[in-house]
Amino acid sequence: MARPVPTIDEIRQAPKVLLHDHLDGGLRPATIIELAGEIGYTDSLPSTDPDELGRWFVEAANSGSLERYLETFDHTVAVMQTAEGLQRVAAECAEDLAADGVVYAEVRFAPEQHTARGLSLSEVVAVVLSGFAIGSHRAAEAGHQIRVGTLLTAMRHQARSMEIAELAVEFRDEGVVGFDIAGAEAGFPPTRHLDAFEYLQRENFHFTIHAGEAFGLPSIWQAIQWCGADRLGHGVRIVDDIARTPNGHRIGRLAQYLRDKRIPLELCPSSNVQTGAAASIAEHPIGLLHDLRFRVTVNTDNRLMSGTSMSREMALLAEAFGYGWNDLQWFTVNAMKSAFIGFDERLALINDVIKPAYAKLIG
Numbered sequence: 001m002a003r004p005v006p007t008i009d010e011i012r013q014a015p016k017v018l019l020h021d022h023l024d025g026g027l028r029p030a031t032i033i034e035l036a037g038e039i040g041y042t043d044s045l046p047s048t049d050p051d052e053l054g055r056w057f058v059e060a061a062n063s064g065s066l067e068r069y070l071e072t073f074d075h076t077v078a079v080m081q082t083a084e085g086l087q088r089v090a091a092e093c094a095e096d097l098a099a100d101g102v103v104y105a106e107v108r109f110a111p112e113q114h115t116a117r118g119l120s121l122s123e124v125v126a127v128v129l130s131g132f133a134i135g136s137h138r139a140a141e142a143g144h145q146i147r148v149g150t151l152l153t154a155m156r157h158q159a160r161s162m163e164i165a166e167l168a169v170e171f172r173d174e175g176v177v178g179f180d181i182a183g184a185e186a187g188f189p190p191t192r193h194l195d196a197f198e199y200l201q202r203e204n205f206h207f208t209i210h211a212g213e214a215f216g217l218p219s220i221w222q223a224i225q226w227c228g229a230d231r232l233g234h235g236v237r238i239v240d241d242i243a244r245t246p247n248g249h250r251i252g253r254l255a256q257y258l259r260d261k262r263i264p265l266e267l268c269p270s271s272n273v274q275t276g277a278a279a280s281i282a283e284h285p286i287g288l289l290h291d292l293r294f295r296v297t298v299n300t301d302n303r304l305m306s307g308t309s310m311s312r313e314m315a316l317l318a319e320a321f322g323y324g325w326n327d328l329q330w331f332t333v334n335a336m337k338s339a340f341i342g343f344d345e346r347l348a349l350i351n352d353v354i355k356p357a358y359a360k361l362i363g
């Protein structure tokens with residue numbers, strides 16, 4: 001008899017690891033409304049009812065219109081311009097992830113987007129880090145242990161990547177564990193920021209690059225072979241380098257390289273369906289990439305815009321592909337192995353937290 005698929009309530013109890021989550025994509029609707037009230041932004045919000053506002057974000061992200069999708073971030077970023085606002089959003093992010101059973105998360109944000117009301121880049125980073133510390137402490141008091149690492153993101157259409165890379169290295173002992181570039185891929189190849197990536201490599205620092213989401217193989221190839229990315233943000237289009245054959249699959253050289261080198265793919269199923277990178281969860285390439293044993297990880301991307309959580313992403317995959325606890329453990333261990341914290345710390349979380357919990361679930 002086939003084992004029942006784990007339910008979302010069961011999955012919430014299991015330890016999970018999240019590597020790709022945007023701070024400005026995960027606010028609580030009620031917090032947006034309160035912070036908007038404090039800074040005189042209320043009239044610009046689509047709704048002042050938390051449930052209605054939450055639905056608006058998901059609908060706008062579902063609309064297929066890039067304009068409406070981008071508008072969602074105008075509202076979240078607008079209320080993340082003060083020390084109080086940023087700290088609160090970061091603290092609640094840590095609490096929400098912990099309550100969902102996430103034991104280790106890397107949350108990213110772009111400091112340059114939070115200076116409109118006079119905060120300096122360093123102040124933005126310091127206050128977000130303090131927010132994560134406050135939220136992690138509160139979560140521990142509520143019985144949920146979480147460790148949050150921070151990634152600093154540079155916007156790929158801007159020219160501040162070197163400055164942000166230096167900022168990330170400056171805060172490496174304060175909780176910043178890596179660097180990322182994000183934003184529209186088309187027309188802004190990662191090699192545009194080569195100096196920043198070369199600097200990070202000389203500093204022995206870690207970075208991931210949003211690549212292979214909307215755009216295909218050339219973007220992935222540049223991110224890995226020119227820029228030296230440790231991980232790929234999405235990377236889902238690597239399936240373009242894999243062809244079905246009558247006896248199985250033919251894997252192209254780039255895909256083979258990724259698989260051989262165990263390069264982590266930060267896959268975000270619901271987000272990919274919203275942006276059209278995948279037609280549905282059931283048709284998401286994660287199924288194929290899992291079967292071919294790429295270093296696949298499961299992520300949320302923007303929890304508010306996708307109306308999702310780590311548990312929900314895993315529950316959707318379990319339902320679509322029939323995944324059981326062994327598969328969910330595999331995703332979780334993959335993510336932990338791919339984290340940007342030190343080897344000893346990763347191993348401790350795998351051996352002391354993740355494996356014992358899944359051993360009970362697998363039974």
Ligand SMILES: [Zn+2]
Nearest residue numbers: 022210233301
């Ligand atoms: Zn992303």
